Amino acid sequence: MLTDKLCAALNKQLNNELYSAYLYLSMSSYASSIGLKGSANWFMVQYQEEMVHAMKFYNYINSRGEHVKLQAIAAPPAEFKNLLDMFEQTLKHELTITASINELTDLALSEKDHATNIFLQWFVTEQIEEEENDRDIIGKLKLIGDNGQGLLMLDTELAARVFVPPPTTAA
Numbered sequence: 001m002l003t004d005k006l007c008a009a010l011n012k013q014l015n016n017e018l019y020s021a022y023l024y025l026s027m028s029s030y031a032s033s034i035g036l037k038g039s040a041n042w043f044m045v046q047y048q049e050e051m052v053h054a055m056k057f058y059n060y061i062n063s064r065g066e067h068v069k070l071q072a073i074a075a076p077p078a079e080f081k082n083l084l085d086m087f088e089q090t091l092k093h094e095l096t097i098t099a100s101i102n103e104l105t106d107l108a109l110s111e112k113d114h115a116t117n118i119f120l121q122w123f124v125t126e127q128i129e130e131e132e133n134d135r136d137i138i139g140k141l142k143l144i145g146d147n148g149q150g151l152l153m154l155d156t157e158l159a160a161r162v163f164v165p166p167p168t169t170a171a
Helices: 004-033 037-063 083-110 114-144 148-159
Strands: none
Touching: 004 037, 004 083, 037 083, 037 114, 037 148, 083 114, 114 148
16 A cells, blocks of 8 residues: 555656656647657657556556546647757756656655555666657757758658557556
């Protein structure tokens, strides 16, 4: 059974994951509106991944005998300066999520909830990958600068990203 404090923190993280999905859905739409269909695809895949993350928290809370208490989701930004701005905001957001996951992990350890700690380790590892991907793209965008051909080449690269749903486990 989860402690009240840990259950509330897990519910808050579920909300954080849903906000992440909203943010990337907004970025996907913006990229599409400025003709960067590959970037729009990249952000759409990111949206799908964040929904999977949210559902992991949803299912975990329920599996521990608690129920999810949904909260309001703040509206994400809808306008961006350019693609570099979008990815810099993405990295900034992911760093915030990393900090939140780390705080949640610390709480699980302080509450001596080893099951929750084990559950959270997947997210700890996932955040390393998220930040690395963002930094790689930011590095490419800084190299490209104002070169339109370079931007189109990167947009084509981002179009190749495919959402791969995680395997389902038997109940």
